[in-house]
Amino acid sequence: MTIEFKKIPSLGTRFEAHADSIHFSGEAVKHSKTLVKCAGVLEGEISHVCDRCAEAFVLKVNEAVEVFASEGIYHDKENDELLNVVEFFDGVIDFNLLRESELEAFRSDYHYCGSCETDN
Secondary structure, X not given: OEEEHHHOOOOOEEEEEEEOOEEEEEEEEEEEOOEEEEEEEEEEEEEEEOOOOOOXXXXXXXXXXXXXXXXXOOOOOOOOOOOOEEEEOOOEEEHHHHHHHXXXXXXXXXXXXXXXXXXX
16 A cells, blocks of 8 residues: 555544555554654564574564654654654655565564463
């Protein structure tokens, strides 16, 4: 799903992006002229390898996500809070790309299978 930056209202609009068994849905709200806040939930199941024993298992995903989409290069200002920003250069927000980006960030964390989780 894609939406043009200029079509995102300040009151927000709903979005959804699906692929495989992962669903990303939420609301996109214009934060400034070139910045849109996308807040939602990433949920589903993925195949993963345990970071302790290296056994494959199904990992349940249910993560709250808050990411900003920037139209062009994002320039942070001094003393501003650090934002999770993805830059787009064609005038549209690609929610499938945001879904993939946030899923990869989730995967990069440590995840243990049921057996290793109970061994702690």
